[in-house]
Amino acid sequence: MTTYSLTMREDHADLLRAHLLRGDGNEHAAYVLCSRAAIRRDPWDREAHERYHSVRVIPVPDDQVLASSPGLITWSTASYVRALREAAAQGYVVAVVHNHPEAMTWFSSQDDSNEPDLVQLAVNRNGDGTKMLSLLLTADGQWAGRVWLLPRAGAHAPLRIVRILGRRFGLHYEGRGGTASLPAFHRQALAFGRALNDDLARLRVGVVGCGGTGSAVAMLLARLGVGQIVVIDNDIVDRTNLNRLHGARQQDADAMRPKVDVVAESIAAMGLGVKVVAIEAWVGDPECRDALRSCDVIFGCTDDHEGRLFLNRLAYYYLVPVIDVGLAIDVDRGAPPVLRALDGRVSVLTPRETCLICRDIVSAEAARGEAMKRADPEAYEQRKAEAYVVGERNPAPAVVTFTTELACMAVNEMIQRLQGFRDPDGSTAHRVRKFHLGEDRRPRHDPRPACPICATEDVWGCGDVEPFLGRVA
Numbered sequence: 001m002t003t004y005s006l007t008m009r010e011d012h013a014d015l016l017r018a019h020l021l022r023g024d025g026n027e028h029a030a031y032v033l034c035s036r037a038a039i040r041r042d043p044w045d046r047e048a049h050e051r052y053h054s055v056r057v058i059p060v061p062d063d064q065v066l067a068s069s070p071g072l073i074t075w076s077t078a079s080y081v082r083a084l085r086e087a088a089a090q091g092y093v094v095a096v097v098h099n100h101p102e103a104m105t106w107f108s109s110q111d112d113s114n115e116p117d118l119v120q121l122a123v124n125r126n127g128d129g130t131k132m133l134s135l136l137l138t139a140d141g142q143w144a145g146r147v148w149l150l151p152r153a154g155a156h157a158p159l160r161i162v163r164i165l166g167r168r169f170g171l172h173y174e175g176r177g178g179t180a181s182l183p184a185f186h187r188q189a190l191a192f193g194r195a196l197n198d199d200l201a202r203l204r205v206g207v208v209g210c211g212g213t214g215s216a217v218a219m220l221l222a223r224l225g226v227g228q229i230v231v232i233d234n235d236i237v238d239r240t241n242l243n244r245l246h247g248a249r250q251q252d253a254d255a256m257r258p259k260v261d262v263v264a265e266s267i268a269a270m271g272l273g274v275k276v277v278a279i280e281a282w283v284g285d286p287e288c289r290d291a292l293r294s295c296d297v298i299f300g301c302t303d304d305h306e307g308r309l310f311l312n313r314l315a316y317y318y319l320v321p322v323i324d325v326g327l328a329i330d331v332d333r334g335a336p337p338v339l340r341a342l343d344g345r346v347s348v349l350t351p352r353e354t355c356l357i358c359r360d361i362v363s364a365e366a367a368r369g370e371a372m373k374r375a376d377p378e379a380y381e382q383r384k385a386e387a388y389v390v391g392e393r394n395p396a397p398a399v400v401t402f403t404t405e406l407a408c409m410a411v412n413e414m415i416q417r418l419q420g421f422r423d424p425d426g427s428t429a430h431r432v433r434k435f436h437l438g439e440d441r442r443p444r445h446d447p448r449p450a451c452p453i454c455a456t457e458d459v460w461g462c463g464d465v466e467p468f469l470g471r472v473a
């Protein structure tokens with residue numbers, strides 16, 4: 001069985017809300033062009049998943065509306081045919097959107113009987129197999145939706161979840177806030193309410209990189225009640241990182257066990273009902289694609305430029321928020337060394353925020369060197385000796401209390417975006433904690449004018465393209 005979901009950009013959702021909820025109590029309509037990601041197997045429920053992403057909002061103009069009342073809207077289909085034409089040209093799916101009065105949280109029998117005609121029109125225009133999404137916005141701002149698979153009464157499947165992605169991460173699904181959680185999470189609900197526990201239980205979260213910070217992030221997510229976690233890393237436990245790697249023991253180093261297995265096993269042993277999947281691979285390997293595209297949130301805890309560059313693209317293409325972290329400890333060469341900087345950074349990547357390249361976090365040159373090292377280690381060593389490539393640093397300084405605090409900062413940013421415990425302006429796209437100065441800074445960055453990732457909307461939510469994460473014309 002295939003399941004379905006939709007991620008909508010916050011600015012798109014705001015546009016729709018302004019067009020649909022006008023305070024007149026009447027129904028209004030719009031379209032959203034959506035791209036697609038075809039996931040062959042979700043790593044947790046092990047079923048196919050089709051994920052849609054909002055690309056463009058097209059309001060139905062008032063002069064094309066034939067009737068609008070609190071229980072009904074009818075409009076001329078000319079604008080729908082135009083939307084279908086654009087969808088066919090771009091490989092998109094059309095979502096038809098309308099609003100309902102407060103008490104009606106699902107589609108009406110009127111919708112059930114009207115919508116097959118719109119699906120039939122889509123099939124006639126764009127060919128057999130054309131799907132149509134139908135989205136509903138209730139008066140109190142809740143989203144629900146379904147996917148029409150055939151132009152026939154009843155031939156639809158619900159959207160498992162609707163995500164609104166922006167300064168906040170809004171999750172819309174049936175029964176939110178009404179589920180009984182494990183006793184372990186009751187005191188958390190006393191602080192943040194039951195809806196957060198429900199959100200966390202539904203969340204699919206990726207942790208890329210299982211070193212000092214990544215292992216701490218994964219453990220914290222599990223203890224917070226995140227229901228589905230995937231950990232991705234291609235390294236093994238080593239004696240030199242036993243003190244920082246949460247969950248690791250001497251025997252794991254002796255047995256040269258993959259970090260992901262050790263972290264996954266520790267999480268399973270907590271008995272908190274977390275489904276945890278371990279993938280021993282580099283994040284850019286094709287075997288990670290289904291898992292990454294299945295995620296609602298990804299934590300980037302790798303220390304390589306190439307991995308960061310990969311997640312940087314993925315965040316914008318698939319509207320999966322990436323929370324990227326980094327710890328920089330800079331000391332002089334003295335004995336004992338004198339600290340020059342001790343910085344922990346948490347960067348959130350979403351559309352309308354600057355990408356990691358434009359924030360000067362990743363270097364394309366260093367990434368090229370890493371790519372060469374993975375593909376052809378001998379050539380890499382030779383070119384490094386000749387100083388043609390940027391070499392990696394010698395073991396960088398690391399201290400467990402700071403890698404772990406950085407993990408807390410990153411996970412707390414996710415809680416803020418889900419629950420909003422800080423003030424309304426509390427979500428921070430870029431936070432640098434100057435541990436040695438005892439202060440936080442929130443520097444702002446602007447996109448570089450020609451950046452293909454964050455300076456234009458071209459790739460935002462474009463979903464599956466050939467080649468994977470390739471340039472869209």
Ligand SMILES: [Zn+2]
Binds near residue numbers: 098108110111
């Ligand atoms: Zn309706």
Ligand SMILES: [Zn+2]
Binds near residue numbers: 354357358454
């Ligand atoms: Zn950029």
